[in-house]
Amino acid sequence: MIVELGHFALMLALGVALVQAVAPLIGWFRHDARLMATATSAARAQFVAIVVSYLCLTWAFISKDFSVAYVAQNNYSEMPFIYRLTAVWGAHEGSMLLWVLVLAGWTFAVSVFNRRLPSDMRALVLSVLGFVSIGFLAFVLLTSDPFTRLFPVPADGSGLNPILQDPGMASHPPMLYMGYVGFSVAFAFAIAALITGRLDAAWARWARPWTTAAWVFLTLGITIGSWWSYHVLGWGGWWFWDPVENASFMPWLAGTALIHSLAVTEKRGLLKSWTVLLSILAFSLCLFGTFLVRSGVLVSVHAFASDPSRGLFVLGFIGAVVGVSLALYAWRAPRFKADGELRLWSREGFLLFNNVFLAAACGAVLLGELYPLIVNAVSTSKISVGPPYFNTVFFPLFGPLFVLLGFAGVVAWKRAQLRTIVQRLRIPLLLALVAAAVLPFALVGKTAVTAAAGGLLAVWIITTAVAELWRWVRSRNSAVAGLKSISRATWGMTLAHIGMAVCLIGISFNSAFSIERDARMAPGAVEHLSGYDFSLGEVHAAEGPNYTALIATVYVVKDGERIATLHPQKRTFRPGGQEQTDAGVAKGALRDLYVSLGNDFGNGTWGLRMYVEPLVRFIWYGGLLMFIGGGLAATDPRYRLARAARRVRVAADAAAETA
Amino acid sequence: MRYRYFIPMIVLVGIVALLAYTLNRGWSTQPEDDPTYVPSPLIGKTVPAFDLAVLATPPAEPPARFTQADLKGRPAVINFFASWCVACRDEHPFLMQLAHGDQVSIIGIDYKDTPQAARRLLGEHGDPYHLILEDPEGAMGLNWGVYGIPETYLVDAHGIVRYKQVGPMTPAAWRKHFQPLLEAAR
Numbered sequence: 085m086i087v088e089l090g091h092f093a094l095m096l097a098l099g100v101a102l103v104q105a106v107a108p109l110i111g112w113f114r115h116d117a118r119l120m121a122t123a124t125s126a127a128r129a130q131f132v133a134i135v136v137s138y139l140c141l142t143w144a145f146i147s148k149d150f151s152v153a154y155v156a157q158n159n160y161s162e163m164p165f166i167y168r169l170t171a172v173w174g175a176h177e178g179s180m181l182l183w184v185l186v187l188a189g190w191t192f193a194v195s196v197f198n199r200r201l202p203s204d205m206r207a208l209v210l211s212v213l214g215f216v217s218i219g220f221l222a223f224v225l226l227t228s229d230p231f232t233r234l235f236p237v238p239a240d241g242s243g244l245n246p247i248l249q250d251p252g253m254a255s256h257p258p259m260l261y262m263g264y265v266g267f268s269v270a271f272a273f274a275i276a277a278l279i280t281g282r283l284d285a286a287w288a289r290w291a292r293p294w295t296t297a298a299w300v301f302l303t304l305g306i307t308i309g310s311w312w313s314y315h316v317l318g319w320g321g322w323w324f325w326d327p328v329e330n331a332s333f334m335p336w337l338a339g340t341a342l343i344h345s346l347a348v349t350e351k352r353g354l355l356k357s358w359t360v361l362l363s364i365l366a367f368s369l370c371l372f373g374t375f376l377v378r379s380g381v382l383v384s385v386h387a388f389a390s391d392p393s394r395g396l397f398v399l400g401f402i403g404a405v406v407g408v409s410l411a412l413y414a415w416r417a418p419r420f421k422a423d424g425e426l427r428l429w430s431r432e433g434f435l436l437f438n439n440v441f442l443a444a445a446c447g448a449v450l451l452g453e454l455y456p457l458i459v460n461a462v463s464t465s466k467i468s469v470g471p472p473y474f475n476t477v478f479f480p481l482f483g484p485l486f487v488l489l490g491f492a493g494v495v496a497w498k499r500a501q502l503r504t505i506v507q508r509l510r511i512p513l514l515l516a517l518v519a520a521a522v523l524p525f526a527l528v529g530k531t532a533v534t535a536a537a538g539g540l541l542a543v544w545i546i547t548t549a550v551a552e553l554w555r556w557v558r559s560r561n562s563a564v565a566g567l568k569s570i571s572r573a574t575w576g577m578t579l580a581h582i583g584m585a586v587c588l589i590g591i592s593f594n595s596a597f598s599i600e601r602d603a604r605m606a607p608g609a610v611e612h613l614s615g616y617d618f619s620l621g622e623v624h625a626a627e628g629p630n631y632t633a634l635i636a637t638v639y640v641v642k643d644g645e646r647i648a649t650l651h652p653q654k655r656t657f658r659p660g661g662q663e664q665t666d667a668g669v670a671k672g673a674l675r676d677l678y679v680s681l682g683n684d685f686g687n688g689t690w691g692l693r694m695y696v697e698p699l700v701r702f703i704w705y706g707g708l709l710m711f712i713g714g715g716l717a718a719t720d721p722r723y724r725l726a727r728a729a730r731r732v733r734v735a736a737d738a739a740a741e742t743a
Numbered sequence: 744m745r746y747r748y749f750i751p752m753i754v755l756v757g758i759v760a761l762l763a764y765t766l767n768r769g770w771s772t773q774p775e776d777d778p779t780y781v782p783s784p785l786i787g788k789t790v791p792a793f794d795l796a797v798l799a800t801p802p803a804e805p806p807a808r809f810t811q812a813d814l815k816g817r818p819a820v821i822n823f824f825a826s827w828c829v830a831c832r833d834e835h836p837f838l839m840q841l842a843h844g845d846q847v848s849i850i851g852i853d854y855k856d857t858p859q860a861a862r863r864l865l866g867e868h869g870d871p872y873h874l875i876l877e878d879p880e881g882a883m884g885l886n887w888g889v890y891g892i893p894e895t896y897l898v899d900a901h902g903i904v905r906y907k908q909v910g911p912m913t914p915a916a917w918r919k920h921f922q923p924l925l926e927a928a929r
Contacts, residue, residue: 242829357748361751364751375762395766396763396766399759399762402759403755406755407752407755407756407759410751410752411752413751413752414748414752418745454761457761457762460765461761461764461765660827660829661825661827661856683880684880
């Protein structure tokens with residue numbers, strides 16, 4: 085009964101979404117305020133309906149209702165409670181339900197926080213979100229219904245894919261979806277701007293916090309995904325340029341470009357049509373990512389169930405949504421006039437370069453993603469595009485971007501003073517050069533070109549960012565007053581840039597110095613790896629809640645002293661006997677020691693894979709800093725609409741007086 | 744109206760066309776059109792060496808051995824299966840049908856499984872195999888490049904791999920790829 089209620093609530097949500105999409109649009113054309121106002125209540129009603137639907141499916145998982153096909157496929161009676169909750173989004177149908185839930189959540193947030201938005205803008209934004217919701221609700225109901233019953237009812241389920249039974253994987257999809265779907269709000273603002281033809285500083289100020297918030301979640305989602313793959317896949321890597329990883333990375337690149345171009349649009353009234361285009365592209369790439377994952381067009385380690393009819397539906401939906409938006413763009417964007425001239429030698433000019441590099445990087449990833457399909461379309465051969473391509477094209481594009489980052493705070497809007505820039509950047513440049521020489525030795529005890537270059541750029545970014553804050557504080561009467569006067573957005577930007585630098589140190593040092601070794605070891609055998617002695621103790625069996633595990637004990641000795649005892653596991657899950665490794669990791673800020681247990685070769689010998697991973701944690705620390713920085717920037721009080729509206733009014737009055 | 748504002752739309756149309764084309768090929772019956780199809784490097788090569796115990800009912804002590812040398816002389820269909828493999832149950836009725844038809848003898852490789860579990864499975868659903876070999880560690884599967892079961896290989900009388908079917912065997916795939924090669928080899 086509860087399952088049918090969930091199904092019914094979902095159909096109800098589709099009906100409400102239709103109202104939310106169509107009624108305000110008609111209201112806008114007819115200048116009917118009452119019709120436009122339906123958007124808000126429809127958005128809230130839709131949210132409630134989808135929450136009910138989602139809870140019903142969750143209930144089916146908690147109560148182990150195996151008469152529901154989706155539950156039978158992804159649940160298992162012995163599975164721990166927490167994984168019964170996360171199994172709801174463990175496969176296609178439920179994860180699409182999570183997607184619509186997140187979309188309804190963002191729409192609900194827009195309806196709550198944007199009460200002071202002009203009524204036509206609010207109505208149009210909610211209407212666009214309603215259209216997106218229709219597409220996805222129809223997708224779930226028509227091709228991926230999670231509420232379908234199964235007969236005969238199996239005695240037990242077949243269990244959640246073991247690689248998903250991990251805390252990282254439990255939180256990765258919701259965060260990623262928060263990011264993906266969050267860009268739908270930026271998209272809705274862009275479409276509303278195209279429809280109304282109004283694109284001014286106020287519009288940019290409305291769109292900015294939403295865009296930054298989406299970016300924040302996407303950043304966190306990607307960071308968790310990277311951490312999860314490092315921890316669970318047992319390959320010791322943190323990024324594989326896998327097609328599905330790229331699918332989440334492209335919107336991140338476009339979104340990063342977007343939050344910067346929005347700053348130019350707000351402060352200087354420039355790059356207007358480019359900002360709108362980026363908003364459309366960022367969201368299109370999110371849809372494209374969903375398509376890639378769900379259609380099975382690309383082969384990937386993320387081997388999700390693939391079904392051509394689903395792929396075709398999503399593709400048709402992308403074609404419709406993006407096609408209509410780009411047609412609207414081609415028609416309306418030419419009328420956006422810049423409020424002045426763009427000089428390259430200014431902050432807006434530098435931000436334009438930032439956008440050029442980010443867009444080029446995004447394009448390069450997209451090309452790598454599509455190239456195998458192009459080759460396969462014109463010939464029958466199969467190729468895959470892997471790390472060699474991505475590393476070759478990516479780093480030349482990101483290097484200049486990191487150099488530019490150092491100029492972020494120093495270069496003034498409108499027109500920059502060369503003398504000031506040189507004066508302010510002298511010391512950071514000097515420190516960065518020293519760091520390039522010293523940092524690799526200080527952190528790892530040896531050096532390499534990649535690490536020196538990474539250290540140089542990272543210290544350049546950090547010192548310039550900190551120097552700007554320092555100068556600001558010193559210009560005030562007291563340090564406390566100075567620190568207090570720094571806006572939250574500035575703190576956010578500084579922290580996010582430092583996060584990027586920390587991430588860069590992690591990436592460059594790790595790629596320069598990480599070492600791996602595969603070995604066949606008997607208990608008591610010792611392997612020497614980069615100054616560490618790994619020795620195998622015993623391997624014993626243990627029982628988990630729904631798996632049996634082989635647990636090895638590995639001792640790590642350095643300079644005659646035991647520094648870590650690791651317990652890599654190999655788990656065999658019931659039912660089905662799928663195997664899953666769980667690496668033994670000795671975490672350290674400066675290096676991880678990582679062991680994963682491989683095959684049993686018989687006669688007491690085991691395959692072991694050992695890694696020494698210097699500074700790998702910096703990559704995720706950097707991601708976290710970007711997340712916190714973005715969070716601070718998105719919640720800056722100046723975006724609160726009441727105050728912003730007042731300020732706009734005051735500014736308008738002042739302008740009227742001077743005119 | 745300025746033309747450069749249309750560029751994004753033209754790019755989109757190109758990408759959507761490419762994806763739609765790729766997706767459509769996924770529906771065709773040509774294996775090389777399936778986006779998840781990975782050509783096996785083994786095709787046209789001699790079978791990798793193996794030496795496995797024969798699963799006998801009741802268990803024989805010591806168990807008989809079967810190696811690649813025993814394959815020679817007639818074409819063989821080699822099917823990787825396991826009691827824990829859900830997709831294998833999809834193809835099981837069709838394999839039974841083939842076994843009854845007496846057209847061919849299928850060698851089953853019990854992949855990463857226990858003899859007890861395999862016996863129970865075949866006891867319940869019927870045994871379509873001429874011969875079953877035990878591959879409890881998946882060593883043969885590793886050498887043969889099995890990446891998910893069920894997988895079915897066609898080996899000719901000279902011990903050369905001629906075709907590989909990934910995923911459950913279907914009547915269509917059998918008629919299209921296995922039957923012609925088997926008849927040619929006869």
